[in-house]
Amino acid sequence: MADKPIEGEKKAFMTGNEVVAWAALAAGAEIMYGYPITPQNEIMHYWTRLAPKFNRKFLQTEDELSAGFTTIGGVLAGKRAFTATAGPGNTLMQEPMSMAEMMRLPTVVVIQQRGGPSTATVIYSQQEVTMTTYGGNGEGLRIVYSTSNHQELFDYTIKAFNTAWKYRFPTFILGDGYQAKMRESLTIYDPEVRGIEMVPTTPYVLRPGQIGVNREPNHLRNTYNTEEELYEVLQKHISAYNEVAPEIVEYQEFGTEDAEIVVVSHGVVFRSCKGAVQELREEGLRVGYFRPITLRPFPGEQLRKVAERARMLLIVESAYGQLAKLVKDAIFGCSVRIEGLFKPGVGITSEEVVTKVKELL
Amino acid sequence: MSNHELPRMPKSWRLESKPHKFCPGCGHGLVLKALGMAIDELGIQDRVVFGCDIGCSLLAWDFFNVDTIQTHHGRTTPVVTGVKRANPEAIVIAYMGDGGGYAIGSQHLVNAAARNELITAILVNNTNYGMTGGQMAPTTLPGQKTETTPYGRDVKEAGYPTQGPEMVAAIAREGAYVARGTIANLKQLTRFIKKALQNQMEGRGFSFVEVLSACPTNWRTNAKDTWEFVEKEMTKYFKVGEIKVPAAEGGETDE
Numbered sequence: 001m002a003d004k005p006i007e008g009e010k011k012a013f014m015t016g017n018e019v020v021a022w023a024a025l026a027a028g029a030e031i032m033y034g035y036p037i038t039p040q041n042e043i044m045h046y047w048t049r050l051a052p053k054f055n056r057k058f059l060q061t062e063d064e065l066s067a068g069f070t071t072i073g074g075v076l077a078g079k080r081a082f083t084a085t086a087g088p089g090n091t092l093m094q095e096p097m098s099m100a101e102m103m104r105l106p107t108v109v110v111i112q113q114r115g116g117p118s119t120a121t122v123i124y125s126q127q128e129v130t131m132t133t134y135g136g137n138g139e140g141l142r143i144v145y146s147t148s149n150h151q152e153l154f155d156y157t158i159k160a161f162n163t164a165w166k167y168r169f170p171t172f173i174l175g176d177g178y179q180a181k182m183r184e185s186l187t188i189y190d191p192e193v194r195g196i197e198m199v200p201t202t203p204y205v206l207r208p209g210q211i212g213v214n215r216e217p218n219h220l221r222n223t224y225n226t227e228e229e230l231y232e233v234l235q236k237h238i239s240a241y242n243e244v245a246p247e248i249v250e251y252q253e254f255g256t257e258d259a260e261i262v263v264v265s266h267g268v269v270f271r272s273c274k275g276a277v278q279e280l281r282e283e284g285l286r287v288g289y290f291r292p293i294t295l296r297p298f299p300g301e302q303l304r305k306v307a308e309r310a311r312m313l314l315i316v317e318s319a320y321g322q323l324a325k326l327v328k329d330a331i332f333g334c335s336v337r338i339e340g341l342f343k344p345g346v347g348i349t350s351e352e353v354v355t356k357v358k359e360l361l
Numbered sequence: 362m363s364n365h366e367l368p369r370m371p372k373s374w375r376l377e378s379k380p381h382k383f384c385p386g387c388g389h390g391l392v393l394k395a396l397g398m399a400i401d402e403l404g405i406q407d408r409v410v411f412g413c414d415i416g417c418s419l420l421a422w423d424f425f426n427v428d429t430i431q432t433h434h435g436r437t438t439p440v441v442t443g444v445k446r447a448n449p450e451a452i453v454i455a456y457m458g459d460g461g462g463y464a465i466g467s468q469h470l471v472n473a474a475a476r477n478e479l480i481t482a483i484l485v486n487n488t489n490y491g492m493t494g495g496q497m498a499p500t501t502l503p504g505q506k507t508e509t510t511p512y513g514r515d516v517k518e519a520g521y522p523t524q525g526p527e528m529v530a531a532i533a534r535e536g537a538y539v540a541r542g543t544i545a546n547l548k549q550l551t552r553f554i555k556k557a558l559q560n561q562m563e564g565r566g567f568s569f570v571e572v573l574s575a576c577p578t579n580w581r582t583n584a585k586d587t588w589e590f591v592e593k594e595m596t597k598y599f600k601v602g603e604i605k606v607p608a609a610e611g612g613e614t615d616e
């Protein structure tokens with residue numbers, strides 16, 4: 001049996017789904033639970049081919065409810081466990097992830113967004129932002145990384161396991177069908193050679209020892225009898241989340257010091273926006289970009305500073321205003337003008353962004 | 362346990378949570394007594410992971426001094442499956458009601474049985490949704506009055522009671538253990554549960570025990586009528602005994 005999935009560093013040219021499988025292996029993920037849904041299937045395909053070589057496990061479940069709840073079981077057993085889904089599967093996944101949120105379980109879920117609502121398309125969208133950040137009957141106490149290319153897909157899949165186990169909030173990688181299916185070059189690596197230390201895992205059940213002698217039984221709850229009891233638990237969770245949020249928040253910005261228009265986007269759409277902004281800058285136009293990498297927690301303070309300087313924010317997304325809601329919530333009270341280029345379930349090119357910006361300037 | 366001994370609590374019970382939280386006359390306490398005895402006899406308290414479904418089953422969450430997980434309604438089977446797959450040393454128990462197992466979580470029960478998961482599911486059949494106030498369950502008897510069948514369960518509208526162990530036995534393969542016990546025969550029930558757990562421990566296959574239980578609160582029955590319902594009415598539809606045993610094991614029925 002091979003020792004490490006990746007020795008040192010390697011140049012690779014592969015699809016995003018393959019990248020996720022390699023990243024999970026490299027991160028030391030021990031078990032994947034999954035249910036087929038396009039466009040994330042090849043994560044399972046690569047995982048099931050690679051996992052046995054490195055003594056990792058896989059269980060194909062009967063649906064995404066089961067995939068989510070078995071992932072919770074794996075985490076409770078103290079393993080780096082993960083699952084992957086999309087679209088209607090993500091809808092079902094919200095039930096188990098609300099349990100993970102209430103019990104602060106370090107689950108890792110990879111979402112490859114597809115068209116919605118309903119079955120819609122198997123292709124692509126950014127329409128799972130609201131659901132992934134604030135889904136379930138909860139308060140959005142989760143961490144959501146929105147990646148924009150294959151290198152990030154690799155880097156942040158590894159990071160997701162560490163973020164989850166360090167902070168103990170359910171953690172999501174929010175990709176999409178384009179990232180899932182397209183081939184791109186990147187460097188895959190053993191986290192150790194980059195100085196990335198994997199956060200150790202610990203079991204919630206069957207801790208070492210003997211009950212009544214040197215250990216207490218663990219009674220893990222998600223149900224409470226009174227409003228006060230629930231309130232107390234949630235206050236703790238919310239303040240813990242708010243406390244660590246500044247350490248978790250990640251974003252990128254460019255040209256925002258003097259920009260009249262700041263283009264706000266995330267995920268794969270950010271690539272079009274970045275290209276557009278570079279092109280417009282070359283033409284001497286005062287345009288910048290702001291890109292949240294974490295959609296939860298959202299880099300609200302950072303964006304507010306940008307919004308207070310700019311004349312206008314142009315929000316660009318393959319959804320009808322889901323990122324826009326996060327933005328408006330974050331900068332509430334700011335008088336900046338807000339415009340949108342919203343194409344739900346459809347890809348957006350640099351040219352479209354350039355044209356839109358020129359219309360608005 | 363001999364009938365002449367004074368009543369005693371299983372060692373694996375949690376004293377601090379007694380007296381328990383169930384209604385007077387509820388069958389859960391008896392099922393959990395049988396389970397406690399089985400855990401004690403097998404000496405597995407330190408290896409058990411006990412998952413509680415939502416509904417009255419949830420009130421068992423602090424019943425034992427064993428690692429316990431409150432799950433979601435119907436989702437106990439996948440949670441303990443996830444634990445078992447990640448840690449094969451664990452002895453996992455999914456504890457649920459008829460609604461959790463046969464309605465909202467039926468896909469999990471069916472597929473866990475089909476995969477021959479090395480888990481033990483214990484399902485308490487009291488012919489109604491107790492916690493939510495006595496609605497019709499998959500196991501409600503024909504003609505039985507509940508909050509959602511106030512004129513009695515009409516089989517033309519609402520179908521016949523689910524025969525869970527028979528369904529599971531039809532799906533499960535060699536190595537599975539399937540039985541239906543009753544709170545009216547605790548010695549037998551303890552044997553069934555013990556055999557179910559042994560089946561898991563020896564890696565033979567899925568194990569499932571349904572238990573005929575009582576809900577006098579929602580049935581609105583006195584002690585005499587409660588026992589009559591459990592022993593005479595329920596057994597007309599739900600036959601007590603072992604329904605599937607691994608070839609190596611000898612079976613037993615109630616007759």
